[in-house]
Amino acid sequence: MVNIYYDQDISLQAITDKKVAVVGYGSQGHAHAQNLKENGCDVRIGLRPGKSWSKAENDGFRVTTPEEATQEADVIMILLPDESQPNVYTQQIKPNLAPGKAIAFAHGFNIHFSQIVPPEDVDVFLVAPKGPGHLVRRVFADGGGVPSLFAVYQDASGNARDIALAYSKGIGAGRAAIMETSFQEETETDLFGEQAVLCGGTTSLIKAGFETLTEAGYQPEVAYFECLHELKLIVDLLYEEGIEGMRYSISDTAQWGDFTAGPRIITEDTKQEMKKILEEIQSGQFAKGWVLENQTNRPMFNALNQKENDHQIEEVGRKLREKMPFVKQKNKGMVGNA
Numbered sequence: 001m002v003n004i005y006y007d008q009d010i011s012l013q014a015i016t017d018k019k020v021a022v023v024g025y026g027s028q029g030h031a032h033a034q035n036l037k038e039n040g041c042d043v044r045i046g047l048r049p050g051k052s053w054s055k056a057e058n059d060g061f062r063v064t065t066p067e068e069a070t071q072e073a074d075v076i077m078i079l080l081p082d083e084s085q086p087n088v089y090t091q092q093i094k095p096n097l098a099p100g101k102a103i104a105f106a107h108g109f110n111i112h113f114s115q116i117v118p119p120e121d122v123d124v125f126l127v128a129p130k131g132p133g134h135l136v137r138r139v140f141a142d143g144g145g146v147p148s149l150f151a152v153y154q155d156a157s158g159n160a161r162d163i164a165l166a167y168s169k170g171i172g173a174g175r176a177a178i179m180e181t182s183f184q185e186e187t188e189t190d191l192f193g194e195q196a197v198l199c200g201g202t203t204s205l206i207k208a209g210f211e212t213l214t215e216a217g218y219q220p221e222v223a224y225f226e227c228l229h230e231l232k233l234i235v236d237l238l239y240e241e242g243i244e245g246m247r248y249s250i251s252d253t254a255q256w257g258d259f260t261a262g263p264r265i266i267t268e269d270t271k272q273e274m275k276k277i278l279e280e281i282q283s284g285q286f287a288k289g290w291v292l293e294n295q296t297n298r299p300m301f302n303a304l305n306q307k308e309n310d311h312q313i314e315e316v317g318r319k320l321r322e323k324m325p326f327v328k329q330k331n332k333g334m335v336g337n338a
């Protein structure tokens with residue numbers, strides 16, 4: 001059984017009595033930094049000069065280079081893109097580490113796949129929120145929290161677990177659930193979830209539905225609302241009350257269609273493909289491909305990104321969302337709002 005911790009089980013002291021550096025101020029970085037600060041932590045930000053630097057300063061943080069942030073801080077949370085972490089770590093973080101410091105991650109990719117090999121005299125842990133960073137901030141500001149996993153890879157100080165738990169509470173996860181895991185489990189389940197279900201599975205399902213309707217002659221705007229916009233409203237019910245709660249709110253006609261058509265869409269073949277995707281993650285094949293893609297300047301990533309952004313559902317959606325400003329209201333700092 002998983003160990004689950006909540007706010008009342010944890011003291012913040014193991015993190016409030018330390019200097020924390022958040023390296024990176026993107027999706028996760030801004031959320032960790034702001035939530036920790038509001039929980040009484042001493043936070044500085046490590047960055048290169050650029051867009052994030054002025055954003056962090058405007059949000060009231062002292063910003064410095066990753067080198068200086070590492071020299072100053074006891075706990076260095078590395079919230080750079082996974083693919084940028086090894087270089088920044090090698091050149092700017094590692095030379096400034098010292099015994100007694102801790103390095104931390106929000107995803108285990110680089111440690112688990114040995115892209116970063118830390119010295120033995122520092123603590124190494126992860127705190128991985130199970131949600132996008134902008135929601136880690138928004139849900140916290142609204143009084144809630146996003147559940148997080150934590151894991152200790154290396155406990156040089158003997159306090160790594162307490163620090164990881166306190167950090168998890170500091171970002172608000174103890175209001176929801178803080179679950180103990182390993183770097184391996186976090187890395188493999190996170191990659192699987194985002195590829196097969198949350199991102200890859202969902203966007204492919206949406207596009208297939210949209211294309212089926214538009215190719216049959218239905219209006220793209222109607223198809224957009226049916227297959228994309230309404231998904232959020234259905235997912236809200238799943239989030240609040242699970243599958244049964246969602247089914248309580250939809251019509252019996254929809255529920256009958258759910259029972260009978262759903263298994264024809266997600267078939268045994270789909271599950272077999274999911275198993276293959278999981279095996280590719282477990283064997284390191286996916287990680288190897290992603291590392292190589294970055295070493296060759298992302299030819300496939302960039303081409304696919306352009307193709308996806310040009311999809312009709314995106315063109316239609318951009319126009320429709322312009323007429324619904326309430327949809328974007330709380331999403332400051334995201335696409336089109338940066």
Ligand SMILES: NC(=O)C1=CN([C@@H]2O[C@H](COP(=O)(O)OP(=O)(O)OC[C@H]3O[C@@H](n4cnc5c(N)ncnc54)[C@H](OP(=O)(O)O)[C@@H]3O)[C@@H](O)[C@H]2O)C=CC1
Nearest residue numbers: 024025026027028047048050052079080081106107132133
């Ligand atoms: N996105 C999410 O919600 C989740 C992410 N994670 C993990 O969190 C980590 C961070 O991801 P994410 O928040 O998406 O990252 P983002 O891409 O949103 O942000 C990256 C930040 O790092 C800065 N940066 C990039 N390269 C460098 C560099 N060479 N030197 C200094 N700063 C740099 C960027 O600044 P600039 O403006 O200069 O580019 C930006 O502030 C990853 O390990 C990811 O797997 C885990 C859970 C969810």
Ligand SMILES: CC[C@](O)(C(C)=O)C(=O)O
Nearest residue numbers: 130131132133190194198
């Ligand atoms: C689902 C994608 C994610 O794993 C996340 C927001 O949790 C990520 O890597 O961004």
Ligand SMILES: [Mg+2]
Nearest residue numbers: 129130131190
């Ligand atoms: Mg994730």
Ligand SMILES: [Mg+2]
Nearest residue numbers: 107190191194
């Ligand atoms: Mg992820």
